[in-house]
Structure formats: C-alpha cells, structure tokens
Amino acid sequence: MTAATPAAPRPSTGPIALAVVRARSWKVPIALSVFALGAVVLFIGFAAKGRTDFRFSQSSDFFRIPDLTVAAGPVAVVLAIVAVVMAAASWAIVVRGRRVHPWFTAVFAAVFMAGFLTWAAAGEQLPFTALLLGAVTLSVPLVFGALGGVIGERAGVVNVAIEGQLLGGAFCSALVASATGSMTLGLVAAAVAGVLVSFILAAFAIKYLVDQVIVGVVINVLVTGLTNFGYTSILSADPEHLNRRMTLPNLPIPLLSDIPIIGPVLFDHTIIVYIAYVAVAAVWFGLFHTRWGLRVRAVGEHPQAADTVGIDVNRTRFWNVSLAGAIAGLGGAFFTLGSVGIFTEQMTAGQGYIALAAVIFGRWDPIRATLAALLFGFATNLQNILGIIGSPVPSEFLLMLPYVVTIFAVAGLVGKSRAPAADGKPYVK
C-alpha cells in the first residue's frame, strides 16, 4: 500500500533517527531467580544421597535404551549451579535492555526439572517413559476442554461451562455405551451432551444477554446436579445393564509405536487420544488458515466490523459455541470409555476449570493451550509417580504445583495474556 503512494512527504537529509523506547520487564529474571533459589535450597540444602536410575524402556520393547544411572547428590548440585548461572544471565540480558528469549526459559525449565527429578528420585528407579506416558494420558481431557474453551472464547463467548460439558459428556457416554453396547454411539452421545450443555450457555449468553461467566458457573452446578441425580436414579437403579465397565481398546500404530520412548508415549493409545491429536491440528489450522477461522476470530475481536461485512455475529457465535461443546463433550468420554470404563459422581473433579486455566495460560491459542494442558498433566503424573517411589516433597505441594504455575502465568510472567477483544461481551445490534 504505502509503496504506491509516492506523495508522502519524506525528509531530505539522512536516515531518520527514531527514539527507541525499551520497556524492561523484570518478571522473567525474578521468576528464574525464585526457581534457582528453590533449586539451591532443595538440591544443596537437603542434599540427596545414593544414585538415581532413569529407566527408559521395558523388557518387552523392540528397541531397548539402556538405563541411565547417575549419582544423585553431585548431579543435582551441578544442575542447581547451572540454574543459578542461568538466572544471573537472565538479569544480565534484561539489564542490557533485551528480552529473555522463550527458549532460554525453556532450557532453564528443563535444567530445573532434570535436577528436580534426579534429586527427588535419589536411591530409586524413575520410570521415565511411564512419567511421560501418564502426562499425555492425563492431559487428554484437558486438551479437549481447552480446545472447546479456545473456540468459544475466540468467538467471543467465555466458556466457563467446560466442566459441565466434560461431565455431561462423561455421563452420556457411559449411559449410551452401556445401554446400546456400542462404544461408538457412546462417543457420539458424549459430543451431543456437550452440544446440549452449550445450547444452554449460548441461549442465555447470546439471546438473553446474561453474563457469560455467571451462566457458565451456574451451568456447571446444574450439570453436576443433573448427573448426580441421573447416576443415583437411573444408572444405579439398573446396575447389571447400565453403567457396565466398558473401555476402548488400545490401538498401537504400526512401526511408530515401536520407536523407543516416543512410541509408547504417543502412539499406543485409545481412539480418543488420536482424536485429540487430530482435533488440535484441525482447530489450529481451521482458526488461522480457513475462512471459518477468520470469521470466528472476527466475531470475537470486533463484532461490529464482522457485522458490517455481512457476518451474522450471533449465529456464528451460537454454532461455534455448540462446536466447542461437542469437542469438550467428547473429552468427557475419556473419563469413562477412555480410562476407568464407568461413570461415578463428579468424576471430572474440576478438570474443566483447569482446562479453562490452560486456555488463558495458552493465550487463547490451540497449540499453546495444548502445551499448557500437557504441563498440567505432567505435574499431576509427577506427583503420582513420586508418590509411588516415595519422594522427599510432600505430595500436596506437588499437587499444588500446576495451580501455582498458573497463577504465575496469569500474573504475566509468561507474557501478558490478552483475551479476544470482544470476549464475554454480548453483541446487540
């Protein structure tokens, strides 16, 4: 555009000196220092004894990677020192007025985590592959929920009802799968349940202009009540027939599932997990590379503008909130068909709220939200595994970790998160 307008006045002499204003953000160095301090206190103050044995393969694997055994104490101390050096380096970077690159933070996190695992599992065997496998598995419902959240909020409707969509999906998948004997129908029912929950959200938020966060919270209570009621008066009333234990089979992908570490972690799962992979890719591609995605984002960022070019704002919102419900509802089937096989009361246990946190942590981006979900899954599974092998850190603090990290993230350490501009605002012509 500007190249074609030579009429713009240009200064005649020399290059223009622009005043450069660098806003220095001290948040990253502060955060890294806190973690480095923690590393020093834990790894050096409470020095570990013995050796840590990282196990990468099982005896049944096609390719085997030998176990890695290290002396826990010295290795943890060295990694703590590396962490301190990196934290100091981050201060130096910011003092010079530059930004700390995300990769720098990522490497720091890896160093800290390696040190922590070495220290916490001292004198024990740490099943590394199982740690990652559990992280992927536990994050699956969060991924579905987060995708539902991302679509809803990109379209301008805050989806706090993820919890209700997951729970509704879990209930209906168990009910329909056991009543019909078909797990495929169970999966369909889960998606339909999510859509129904979304209809309530959409009707109240879009038609009756009720505050969306309030509707979401109330829907969660409503679905909790309905599924508890249904569990007691429908599922438990006919235990031989309804709510039988039904789980989807694992479908290992040929060749890929034989790759060491990656194979069992990523390519030996039930169909729901593969659907999650596809859904993440599809939502990312759809949102940023198709006409549908452009419309969704337009409606969420600037509904007036979208309306001006002829997009029906409220209809777009309605159907995309329904789509979000279908995805989140499908995630609910993971709780029943994908893992334990039966429905129990309130079995989602607040995972929908964690998914919501993943949405914001992931800055309303499907890929980043998925990574946030994986982080939450990893933290939960880390607690599980360290609980089994016995760890020096009380399990409650490990369980707290994802929530503390989220607060740090929301408080802006990972970068200022900015919601879609019209998120949560009803559109009235």
Place this chain on the structure above:
Amino acid sequence: MSQAQETAAPQPAAPRPDAGKTGATSRGQEVLREIMGGGVVISVLAVLLAFIVGAVLIAVTDPDVQKVSAYFFARPSDTFQAIWHAVGGAYQSLFQGAIYDTARPDFASGIQPLMNTLSVSTPLIFGGLGIALGFRIGLFNIGGQGQILIGGAVAGWLAWSFPMPFPLGLIVAILGGIAGGAVWAGLVGWLKAQTGAHEVIVTIMLNYIAFYLISFLLRTPGALQAKGSNNPKSPAIPTGAQLPALLGTRYAVTWAFVLAVAAVVVYWWLMNRSSLGFRFRAVGENPNAARTAGIGVDRMYIYGMAIAGGFVGLAGVNQVLATNTGGFSSGFDAGIGFNAITVALLGRSRPLGVLIAGLLFGALQSGGYLMQAANGIPVDIVLIVQSLIVLFIAAPPLVRAIFGLPKPGVAPRRARRALAKEAKA
C-alpha cells in the same frame, strides 16, 4: 474474559420501565405492571418454574410413575395419581424437613427443622455477602472455597492454640478467621491491581492451593493435626471458643446466625451508607469513570477483595466453631463457596436479598436430606432447583415469555404480540 468483570453483577436484561412510553395509560395500570414486570414477581416465578422442572424430574424417574405410565392410554388417571403422589410426597418432605414437621407431637419439636434451616443458612449468608460485595465492585470471586478453608483453619488454630475463657477465645478466633479469609482474598485483589491477573482464574487456582495446603497441614503433626492422632483431622474446639447454641442445645441454630444477621446490617451500612461503599459501587458501575473521578481503582480492588474475603472467612468460622466443633477435616467447606455464588446471584447482591436467598437455599438443603431419606429422591435435586432458580432469575425475558407477562414499559397488547414473535424466533 477481560471485560467480564465489568458486567458481572446480574442485571435485568430488559430495559427499565420508560415513563415516556406509558404516559397514555392510567397510573393504576402502571403501578400494576411495574409489580408484574418487576424483580419480585420474576423472582417468585423463577422459583416456581424451577420447582416445576424439579417436579418433572421427580415424576419421570419415579418407579411407580414408570410402572403405571405403561398403560397410560388405558387409564391415564392412574398415571396422574402416581405423579401427584410422587411429587406431592417429595415436596411435602421438603417442607417438613425445612420448616415445620407436622408429624412431631408438639410445637417445640415441630419447629426443629426450621432451626436446622437457620443453621444451614448461616454460612450461606456469610459467603453470599462476600461474593455479593465482589459483584458490586465488578469482581467475580469464585474463591469462596479457599477463603472458607483458610479462614476456618486460622480460627480453629487460634481456638485450640491459645485457650482462653469463653467470650475472649471466641472473639479472637472469629477475628482470626476474618483476617485469614481477608488475606487469602486480598492476595487476589493485589495480584489484579499489580499485574491485571484475572480474578476468576486466580481465585479458582487459590481454591486448590488452599485445599492442598490445609490437607498437608492436617496430616502434619505440630501443624493442624490433633496430637496423638494419625487421622488427617484437627483437634476439637475448646468450649471457650465455640459458638454457643442460640435457643438451647435442642436446636441446631447457634449465635452464628445472629452474627450473620449482624453481618447483613454491616454489609448494608458499608455498601449503602459509607464512602468506601460508594467508591466500591462506582468502580463496579464503570471503572474508567471511577478512575477519572479520582478513585484509586486498583486500591478499591484490593480493599474490596479483602473485605469480601473477610465475610467469606466468617463462613469458615461458622464451619469450624459451630458445625464441626469436634475437629475438622480438609473438606469442611462443604461446597459453601460455590453455593454462596448462587446465593449472591439470587439475592441480586443486595443485603436483604442475600439474607432471603441464603434462607431459601438453606431451607432447600435441610429439606433435601429428609426428602432423600423419606422418599428416596436424591438430594442432588436441590442442586438442580437452585441452579435453575438462578438461571431463570438472570433471564427475566425468558420467565416473562413462559408466563406470558407484559414487558415492562410496553403497552400490554403489543408486548404480548412481540413476545410471541420473540418466542417463535
């Protein structure tokens, strides 16, 4: 998300009655329509509607109704009788468990359910006030659970660590509980003021953190765990710090209820009479305008969350010093943090409204247990009815459409036609 807090307080979506449009009609009609279209009628109808939906659920899942409905077309009267029996019996139990048990021999024992209702309502009123205060500043406080846990734990710890004679120990514990809740919630306000962190997410996260923190402390000897015990449970509360029974030990209601009524008055004075409350409301109506007018919006967020947390902390105090006097375990919040949200919404964040909403939900809960015991209807029906009440109240146009009520400020005939059109669309 970022703008959600600005409109968080539930407001009737319909436009206010417009005097200009109703000029032609008589004064009496206007007043009548004001009442019919106003908040009170909508609230009553919303409650009625929620009970109707509850009745449908009860009828559909009742085994007797299912049996006789198999020959519905042969003898429909049987079905209606069975439905009447199931629904009528259930709601009769609800009443007997919540207000007055007609099966008891004398008035003194018949009134016991009502006293029980008052005691169940007490923490809901405390919590509801805290959440309502947040709404008035435009903050959505979902962190009731965490604030109850922290407030209650602080109150309990003070009670058994510093045993004091009766009123003194109680006063110290109550003040400690208020402070605990205030600090835990004030943290949210501080984070919002400092970094713009969204309070919905932070409060949810702090719920989990509080829960795990209290769980850890309850199983750690020397922290909150009772001495010489292996269970994750706290010591009993010494009598010097317990909230005493209000009308004798025969009734469940304690002085906490009086405290709750006092808290309603304090809330009324704070929000409607004090200058701090005026600033709170200004920020809630429009933070930008408030900032322009010279109000420190960030500071209001911190103060507001802290005071809200203090109110919610009182619910924790009630749980520890009145309900679980034998010692508490990590689930002592009993879901009050979330129920308080519905109480605040139903009460439209007004002091009297919160009091009434708290009493209503307290009655539903205490009646729900008898309904479960006597009629085999899961107590979860209460959750369904509660959430439906809130949903319906939040959407007056929906309730008006269902009952065919006129829209406020529109000529009745036209309104009905417009509503019919709206319902079709």
